[in-house]
Structures are given as C-alpha cells and as structure tokens.
Amino acid sequence: xxEVESNTAAAEGHLGAKDLRVLLLWILAGLVGAGxxxxxxxxxxxxxxxxxxxxxxxxxxxxRNFFSARGQKLDRYQSSIVFSVEDFSIEPNSDSPPG
Numbered sequence: 001x002x003e004v005e006s007n008t009a010a011a012e013g014h015l016g017a018k019d020l021r022v023l024l025l026w027i028l029a030g031l032v033g034a035g036x037x038x039x040x041x042x043x044x045x046x047x048x049x050x051x052x053x054x055x056x057x058x059x060x061x062x063x064r065n066f067f068s069a070r071g072q073k074l075d076r077y078q079s080s081i082v083f084s085v086e087d088f089s090i091e092p093n094s095d096s097p098p099g
Contacts, residue, residue, distance in 0.1 A: 056081045 060079055067074060
C-alpha cells in the first residue's frame with residue numbers, strides 16, 4: 001500500500017497496519033510520559049509537597065524572631081496576622097464561602 005492508498009484508506013475511516021503502529025506508538029509514548037510525570041512530579045515541584053500548616057501564634061513568633069535576629073526593635077510596632085487562601089476550584093459566581 002503506497003502513501004496515496006494509505007491516505008485514501010484513512011479518509012474512508014479505515015486504518016492501515018502502518019497507521020495502527022503509529023497510533024500505538026503515540027499511545028505508548030503518552031503512557032510512558034504520564035508515568036514519568038507521576039513518578040517525578042514532587043521532585044520537580046517540591047513546593048507541591050510542602051506542609052504549610054502554621055498556627056497564628058506560630059506565624060507571629062516566627063516573624064518576630066526573623067526581625068529580631070536582624071536587629072529590629074519590635075516594641076513600638078503592632079502586629080497583624082492575615083491568612084488567605086487562593087482556591088481556584090470554587091465557581092466564580094458562588095455565593096458560599098470556601099471550606
């Protein structure tokens with residue numbers, strides 16, 4: 001079967017042996033790629049596996065220690081702790097709060 005016949009067969013909705021081999025190779029390459037991505041995702045993006053649970057008290061203590069270690073006097077400052085979450089899984093027009 002030459003190239004013209006192969007194109008004609010594909011246009012008619014039939015796949016030739018060469019077309020099936022190419023298709024199977026692409027599927028295999030996709031599966032191998034997906035397996036590699038799954039195995040090495042957290043190595044490539046370690047921030048995706050961080051556990052960032054910190055209480056408000058712990059966050060304030062860490063911040064105070066950070067600035068005190070750099071010579072800042074904190075006795076005349078007030079503190080404010082703001083935690084926010086960017087949750088993109090919520091519908092944009094949703095009236096209910098996240099959580």
